[in-house]
Amino acid sequence: MNKRFILILSLVFLASLILVIPVGRYPVSALEIVSSLWERFFVPNPSLRAEEVSYLFLSVRLPRILAAILVGSSLSLSGAVYQSIFRNPLVSPGILGVLAGASTGAAVGIVVFSSWVMTQLLSLVGGICGVTLSLTLSRLYPRSPLLALLVGGLVSSSFFSAVTSLFKYLADTDNQLPELVYWLMGTLSRATGTQLSWVAPLMVLGVLYLTLCGRVVNALSLGDEEAMSLGVDSRRERLKLIGLATMICSLSVVIAGIINWVGLVIPHVVRLIIGPNNLTLLPASAILGALFVLLTDTLTRSFWTAEFPLGIFTSLICLPLFAVSLWKAGLDHD
Amino acid sequence: MIDVKGLSFAYRRHTPTLMDVSFQLGPGDILSILGPNGCGKTTLLKSILGFLPINPKTVFINSHPVESYPRSFLAKILAYVPQFHGGVFPFKVLDMVMMGRTARRKWGGFDRQDIQKAHQALERVGISSLANQTFTELSGGQKQLVIIARALAQSSQFILMDEPTSGLDLSNQTMVLRTMKRLHETEGLTFLMTTHHPEQALYLGGQVLMMRAGRVVSLGAARLLTTAAAVEDLYGLEAGLLESMGLVPACLGNA
Numbered sequence A: 001m002n003k004r005f006i007l008i009l010s011l012v013f014l015a016s017l018i019l020v021i022p023v024g025r026y027p028v029s030a031l032e033i034v035s036s037l038w039e040r041f042f043v044p045n046p047s048l049r050a051e052e053v054s055y056l057f058l059s060v061r062l063p064r065i066l067a068a069i070l071v072g073s074s075l076s077l078s079g080a081v082y083q084s085i086f087r088n089p090l091v092s093p094g095i096l097g098v099l100a101g102a103s104t105g106a107a108v109g110i111v112v113f114s115s116w117v118m119t120q121l122l123s124l125v126g127g128i129c130g131v132t133l134s135l136t137l138s139r140l141y142p143r144s145p146l147l148a149l150l151v152g153g154l155v156s157s158s159f160f161s162a163v164t165s166l167f168k169y170l171a172d173t174d175n176q177l178p179e180l181v182y183w184l185m186g187t188l189s190r191a192t193g194t195q196l197s198w199v200a201p202l203m204v205l206g207v208l209y210l211t212l213c214g215r216v217v218n219a220l221s222l223g224d225e226e227a228m229s230l231g232v233d234s235r236r237e238r239l240k241l242i243g244l245a246t247m248i249c250s251l252s253v254v255i256a257g258i259i260n261w262v263g264l265v266i267p268h269v270v271r272l273i274i275g276p277n278n279l280t281l282l283p284a285s286a287i288l289g290a291l292f293v294l295l296t297d298t299l300t301r302s303f304w305t306a307e308f309p310l311g312i313f314t315s316l317i318c319l320p321l322f323a324v325s326l327w328k329a330g331l332d333h334d
Numbered sequence B: 001m002i003d004v005k006g007l008s009f010a011y012r013r014h015t016p017t018l019m020d021v022s023f024q025l026g027p028g029d030i031l032s033i034l035g036p037n038g039c040g041k042t043t044l045l046k047s048i049l050g051f052l053p054i055n056p057k058t059v060f061i062n063s064h065p066v067e068s069y070p071r072s073f074l075a076k077i078l079a080y081v082p083q084f085h086g087g088v089f090p091f092k093v094l095d096m097v098m099m100g101r102t103a104r105r106k107w108g109g110f111d112r113q114d115i116q117k118a119h120q121a122l123e124r125v126g127i128s129s130l131a132n133q134t135f136t137e138l139s140g141g142q143k144q145l146v147i148i149a150r151a152l153a154q155s156s157q158f159i160l161m162d163e164p165t166s167g168l169d170l171s172n173q174t175m176v177l178r179t180m181k182r183l184h185e186t187e188g189l190t191f192l193m194t195t196h197h198p199e200q201a202l203y204l205g206g207q208v209l210m211m212r213a214g215r216v217v218s219l220g221a222a223r224l225l226t227t228a229a230a231v232e233d234l235y236g237l238e239a240g241l242l243e244s245m246g247l248v249p250a251c252l253g254n255a
Helices: A002-020 A030-042 A048-085 A098-113 A116-138 A145-170 A176-184 A193-211 A214-220 A224-229 A234-256 A262-274 A278-302 A310-333 B041-048 B093-104 B112-125 B140-153 B170-187 B198-204 B228-234 B250-254
Strands: B002-012 B015-025 B030-034 B059-061 B078-081 B158-162 B190-195 B207-212 B215-221
Touching (some): A002 A262, A002 A278, A030 A048, A048 A193, A048 A234, A048 A262, A048 A278, A098 A116, A098 A145, A098 A234, A116 A193, A193 A234, A193 A278, A214 A224, A214 A278, A214 B093, A224 A234, A278 A310, B015 B041, B015 B207, B030 B198, B041 B158, B041 B190, B078 B140, B093 B112, B093 B140, B112 B140, B112 B170, B170 B190, B170 B198, B190 B198, B207 B228
Parallel strands (some): B030 B190, B030 B207, B078 B158, B158 B190
Antiparallel strands (some): B002 B015, B002 B059, B207 B215
């Protein structure tokens, strides 16, 4: 059942990929894209139309599709990893303070440095600071580590949200404030090939490595002592997994700003369908997360005259999904 | 061979939990650690398993200090059945047992041999029919048998159990103990178990180690040491109290 689900999900993902490539404001079919690329690279003196279509695909559509896949898989996979190793299905990159920390980093980048490179670097640093603060606060109350983690995450998120608000207040209202607000709503419209060239390799490696860690994540989901007795160096492995999950999450903020709910809801939905075994849960979460963001982004950029921020739509769609998954989990429990 | 040599341990300064504990456990033996709450039974077990930062060269596993083993290697020698299971997710029973094979694989998932070993472990414990059930929906006794099956799937030399019948009703306690005894007698498995119940130590046979306030009070054959008087002394009860209350199991009275 589980392997079949991953296979079906992969086929749906590939089909969706082929279907969304031609979708956009500039109408062009998948066949024309392929023929234009062929002409552009293998035929001397390609036509103007072929040049145009190739440029459109390589510079606009391909980076955006790749960005959607990377952001969706990273957020969903890191959510699944966090939930398992913290043994709490309510944990997500948003709740652990990663997204709030990354937002603060980005706010500093936009307001203080007015530079996209600094914005991206600082959002990565901010994400790491966010999760570090959550974990540090959770250690202050060792009697109930899971509750302490949630409270630590909430406090960390609130702290970084406050700092972000401070920077919004200080921002120049003509340029910096709209830029910051729009970016925090979550959008893939700024994804470029240059940006992806340094972010994508790290994210791909992180995602691939984490999807192969299901066996260790399963053991860690039983708690430290059981994991150690099963042969897992729990302290080292957990640190490594949190580090990698935080890295890919923060890099997703670098590309797209804040995309809420994906990291919480998608692993829930997958767990509901195929169960909690991380050997299949992790790859399935990565594929479904990628598919979800890819389709939602296509919706936001194609079906209205104005482009809506992606983050708004992921929240609008994920909320009912989360309610349904909770309701279904409740039914199963009864 | 598990060889504990003068092991002392303290969670806080000046309040030692273990003091100069020494004993040996060879392959094919059963050792029950008996003693009142807070006497250090679980701490002793965790020290042997390498969970605690004990003094170097006080616990030896197959002649090497426990701290010298990488975690994945130690899991091939020692398996652990905890008092309380820490998982919250509803794993299938087979998946749970398969986790016993974690240390046998370096990358990716499990192979056909692992699946076979997990099925065999379920069979050895007598719960093959539960393979596709959800672990969190089982009874306490069934859960404990699944964790024992996971320890068997680990294919380790020693199985360390922390109060394996804690919180179970009489029927489930009997189920777990009979399974342990059968595995010991038919397959020669080695068990190291902590317990509050002297009659369990007697039922399983082998050796008993009595502890009080972090120290070893006595160590020897369970059938010789586990008497009503020794139990009353160990738990600080008045002499003859157990008998006067009619609480002396026949086995203790006869010993």
